[in-house]
Amino acid sequence: MTDHALTIVAWIAIAAVFAGLEILALSSRRRFAGIGGALRWIGGAPAGRLVLALAWMWLGWHVFAR
């Protein structure tokens, strides 16, 4: 297996973990925070909101502009 294929498999595994965590959160009836709950928790503080806003701006600029 090439490095390229190996890296893509690793990315798929990471995506699967994220999806699994979200499914776990949905099936736990809010006892376990999903991605939305985690974002709400991070954004609960002004510094967290700033980090999320900057991350969103960077993502857009990186993908669509540069």
Added chain:
Amino acid sequence: MRRLSLPAGIGIALAVVGGFTTAFTTGSEVVTAMAIAAFVAASLVVTRRRPIAGRAPEPAGGERTELAKRAPSPGRGVLIWVVAAGVAIAFELSNYFLSPRYAHPTVSYFLSTAAGHQWSRGILFAAWLTLGGYLVGR
């Protein structure tokens, strides 16, 4: 209804125009900058309308509100998300610094591939705007 329709209309227009742009051009920079400016403006408006930041205080008598009962406990599961995000970021950075770039694709590789067509670029732009709207509306 008007509050929802105006941002949605602006978002759809930006997504359509953004779909027709190409990265590393003035057009793409202008459209992306307009979206970011709209995000900042909406954040300022929302912040002014909701001056009370952070979590609501516990009501007198120690009874928790219905919203507080339904919300996940602070930190429950959040740590796992932070660890998962940390692993993903570390992997992204390791790929970024390894060469050749083709052998170690980063998230940008997938996103650039996904945004290779005008329609898919427009959809990605709309998804990015939707995420921004979610962050503003929290």
